Amino acid sequence: MQNFKKQEQFRHNWYIFVTNYGRVRSNETEKIIMPVINHDKCPLCQSNAIKKRFACTDHFATGETFDVYECTDCHFAFTQNVPDEKEIGRYYESPTYISHSNTNKGITNRLYHLVRKIMLKNKTGLVKRLTLLKNGKILDYGAGTGHFARAMKKRGWEVTAIEKSDKARELSRKEFDFEMLPVESLSDIKDREFDVVTMWHVMEHIQNLDNMWDELYRILDDTGIAIIAVPNSKSYDAQRYGEHWAAYDVPRHLWHFTPNTIMRWGEKHNFLLERQFTMPFDGFYISALSESNKGSRLHTIKGFWNGFKGWLAQAKRRGASSSIIYVFRKRR
Numbered sequence: 565m566q567n568f569k570k571q572e573q574f575r576h577n578w579y580i581f582v583t584n585y586g587r588v589r590s591n592e593t594e595k596i597i598m599p600v601i602n603h604d605k606c607p608l609c610q611s612n613a614i615k616k617r618f619a620c621t622d623h624f625a626t627g628e629t630f631d632v633y634e635c636t637d638c639h640f641a642f643t644q645n646v647p648d649e650k651e652i653g654r655y656y657e658s659p660t661y662i663s664h665s666n667t668n669k670g671i672t673n674r675l676y677h678l679v680r681k682i683m684l685k686n687k688t689g690l691v692k693r694l695t696l697l698k699n700g701k702i703l704d705y706g707a708g709t710g711h712f713a714r715a716m717k718k719r720g721w722e723v724t725a726i727e728k729s730d731k732a733r734e735l736s737r738k739e740f741d742f743e744m745l746p747v748e749s750l751s752d753i754k755d756r757e758f759d760v761v762t763m764w765h766v767m768e769h770i771q772n773l774d775n776m777w778d779e780l781y782r783i784l785d786d787t788g789i790a791i792i793a794v795p796n797s798k799s800y801d802a803q804r805y806g807e808h809w810a811a812y813d814v815p816r817h818l819w820h821f822t823p824n825t826i827m828r829w830g831e832k833h834n835f836l837l838e839r840q841f842t843m844p845f846d847g848f849y850i851s852a853l854s855e856s857n858k859g860s861r862l863h864t865i866k867g868f869w870n871g872f873k874g875w876l877a878q879a880k881r882r883g884a885s886s887s888i889i890y891v892f893r894k895r896r
C-alpha cells in the first residue's frame with residue numbers, strides 16, 4: 565500500500581513537472597526487472613572497445629537511470645540496457661505529451677505551436693527545394709499526429725504516413741480523416757516506391773537501425789532522397805549540459821548521433837551524406853529542459869540565454885546545432 569501511494573505521488577509529481585516545467589526530485593522509484601537489450605560491441609563499427617560515458621536520468625516518465633555508452637573507435641554513442649520493444653511502451657506514457665497535443669493553452673505551448681508552424685513551412689519548402697519536384701511520392705516515417713504529412717498532401721504530393729502509436733493514428737483518422745499506417749506495413753511497400761522519405765526526430769527511436777537503413781535503401785527510388793532529422797550529441801548545448809542534456813532523453817532515445825556517426829551509418833548502408841541543415845529553434849527548448857533537469861532555479865530564463873548562445877554558435881558553425889537535418893542519397 566505504501567509503495568502504491570509512493571508511486572501515485574510520483575506520477576502526480578511528474579504530471580506537474582511536465583505540465584508546469586517545474587522541478588521535482590525523482591530518485592524514489594524502484595527498478596522493475598525487465599528484458600533489456602545489451603550491446604557488447606559497437607552497433608555501428610562492431611568494435612569491442614566500448615565504454616560508459618555517463619549515466620542519464622529519465623526525466624520524462626520514470627526517473628530511472630540508464631547508461632550512455634560510447635565506442636572508443638568510431639565514437640558512436642548509444643543507450644545501454646534499454647527495455648526491449650515490448651517493454652519500452654510504458655516509457656512513452658506521460659500525462660501530457662506535447663508533440664501529440666493540439667491544445668493551445670499556456671505560453672510554452674503557444675510558443676511551441678508557433679515554432680511548429682514556422683518549422684512546417686521550412687520542412688515543406690526544403691522537400692520542394694531538394695527534389696525540384698512540384699509533386700512526387702513521399703513517405704513520412706514516424707508521422708506523429710500527421711501534421712507534416714497532411715501539409716505535403718495539401719501541396720499536391722502523394723503521401724504515405726507511417727506511425728507506431730495507435731492513439732495517434734486513431735486521432736488522425738477521426739479528426740483529420742487522414743489514414744496513417746502502422747509500422748508493420750513498411751515491409752509491404754514496393755521497391756523504389758518513393759522520391760522522398762522523411763524521418764523527423766524518429767531515427768533515434770528505432771530499435772533495429774540496420775534494418776531501417778536497409779528498408780530506406782529498398783523503398784527509395786534510385787534518384788530519391790532520405791531526409792533525416794536527429795539531435796546532435798556534439799552540439800553546443802550537448803557539450804554544455806553533459807549528462808543533463810535533455811536530448812539524451814533515455815531510454816526513448818536509443819542512439820545519440822553526431823554528424824560524423826550518422827554519415828558512417830549511411831555509408832554502411834550504401835548512402836552518401838549530401839547536405840546538412842541546422843535546426844535553429846531546437847536549442848532553446850532543449851536548453852530550457854536541460855536546465856530544468858539540472859534543477860536550476862530560473863531554468864526558463866537560463867535555458868533561453870544558453871539557447872541564445874547556442875543559436876549564435878550554430879550560426880557560426882553548423883556542427884554546433886542542437887539538432888541537424890541530414891540529406892542522404894543512394895550511392896550509385
Ligand SMILES: [Zn+2]
Nearest residue numbers: 606609635638
Ligand atoms: Zn564503433
